[in-house]
Amino acid sequence: MTTDKQIIDRLEQGFAGSSTAFDTDGRLHGRLAALAERQGLLDVSYCTIDSPLGPLLLAATGKGLVRVAFSREDHQSVLSRLASDISPRILRTPRRLDKAARQLEEYFAGKRRAFTVPVDLQLAHGFRRSVLLHLREIPYGETQSYTAVAKAAGNPSAVRAAASACSHNPLPLVLPCHRVVRSDGTLGEYLGGPEAKHALLAMEAAG
Amino acid sequence: MTAPRQRAAQPFEELVAEHGALVMRVCRALVGPVDAADAWSETFFSALQAYPRLPAGSNIRGWLVTIAHRKAIDQLRGAARRPEPARELPELAVAEPASADDDDELRAALDALPLKQRGAVIYRYLAELSYAEVGELLGSNATAARRSAADGIASLRKRLSKGTS
Numbered sequence: 026m027t028t029d030k031q032i033i034d035r036l037e038q039g040f041a042g043s044s045t046a047f048d049t050d051g052r053l054h055g056r057l058a059a060l061a062e063r064q065g066l067l068d069v070s071y072c073t074i075d076s077p078l079g080p081l082l083l084a085a086t087g088k089g090l091v092r093v094a095f096s097r098e099d100h101q102s103v104l105s106r107l108a109s110d111i112s113p114r115i116l117r118t119p120r121r122l123d124k125a126a127r128q129l130e131e132y133f134a135g136k137r138r139a140f141t142v143p144v145d146l147q148l149a150h151g152f153r154r155s156v157l158l159h160l161r162e163i164p165y166g167e168t169q170s171y172t173a174v175a176k177a178a179g180n181p182s183a184v185r186a187a188a189s190a191c192s193h194n195p196l197p198l199v200l201p202c203h204r205v206v207r208s209d210g211t212l213g214e215y216l217g218g219p220e221a222k223h224a225l226l227a228m229e230a231a232g
Numbered sequence: 233m234t235a236p237r238q239r240a241a242q243p244f245e246e247l248v249a250e251h252g253a254l255v256m257r258v259c260r261a262l263v264g265p266v267d268a269a270d271a272w273s274e275t276f277f278s279a280l281q282a283y284p285r286l287p288a289g290s291n292i293r294g295w296l297v298t299i300a301h302r303k304a305i306d307q308l309r310g311a312a313r314r315p316e317p318a319r320e321l322p323e324l325a326v327a328e329p330a331s332a333d334d335d336d337e338l339r340a341a342l343d344a345l346p347l348k349q350r351g352a353v354i355y356r357y358l359a360e361l362s363y364a365e366v367g368e369l370l371g372s373n374a375t376a377a378r379r380s381a382a383d384g385i386a387s388l389r390k391r392l393s394k395g396t397s
Contacts, residue, residue, distance in 0.1 A: 027389050027392055027393040028389070029385050029386070029389060031389075032385050032388050032389050032392065033357050033385065035335060035338055035392075036261075036338065036353065036354075036357045036358055036388075037357065037358065038335070039261075039335030039338045039339070040257045040258075040260040040261045040335070040339075040358065041253075041257060047252055047253035047256055048252060048253075048256075053252070053256075053269060053272060053273065054248060054252075056273055057248070057273055057276050057277060057280070060273070060277055061277065061280055064277075064281075066277075066280050066281060069243075071245075104243045104245075104246075105241060105242065105243065107243070108241045108242060108243045109241040112284060113241055113242065113243060113244055113283055113284055114244055114280055114283060114284065115243035115244050115245050116244060116245050116248075117245050
């Protein structure tokens, strides 16, 4: 005799597909992402890569790289903020971040001194944005003080604001806020932590 | 004080990860193993389109199953009148391989049920929606949905015990 319970159990198990987990090869996900991209519905793509400073989250819009995040920033909450600040149409699509990933890899291998990937600065506004734009002018292996950065960004008295712009840089590494230090030579804050800032400056000084 | 209208802010990737497998089970039960991949893709594509307008706090699973329900009806009405996205779907390199393990006997028994009962059984027991949600999906109410699900299970039981006794 079959019971209702047995029928219900059978329902729950009867359509699970093969015994392996769902979409393990990612074909369905890949197809969804490809279609979304073609139809202009992929607002933010992201991937994570390994680096000597730990896993990095890379996120891009159609305009360019929009966010680089260290794992201490908590990648999941970074993605949630991107969902509310930009768009929740977010899918993991490493292919769209190939170029940025490769350039970062080359940078960590000491083979690249400047990044050429397009960037999207929509997460920074006003003076902060001016500070970020200036960061690219600080050459590899050199440092500049927060005071000098504030001046270069057009507001010499806004030293604290300049420091804050650096410590909230949405694109660390690519926009080299690690090259900005205090006037007394101490390192100052860094999204990736003080050790990371120290390691980057040491690496660049050696190269 | 008026707060800005809250919109869904969970990254869509998390929806696919959390609900992808369940939506696939529902699609397999609704349209069978051959068309399930297309139904799944159309469901998530439509969901992605509408997602930014979904109010915060919505029941995501219920919403996705509702879309799958509509896509399944479209598919069952005939491949000739497929909605737009279907034609845009890139071909999967290999046909969906997982069909071998599907419970064919159960599928046949489900297909033989009247539409309301079939829907009620699938949405209640496979998609784990509440009777109120199932009722809304089927254009009735919680009481009717509960009755349809019970009737559906009863006739599945009758049909399936025949072969095993």
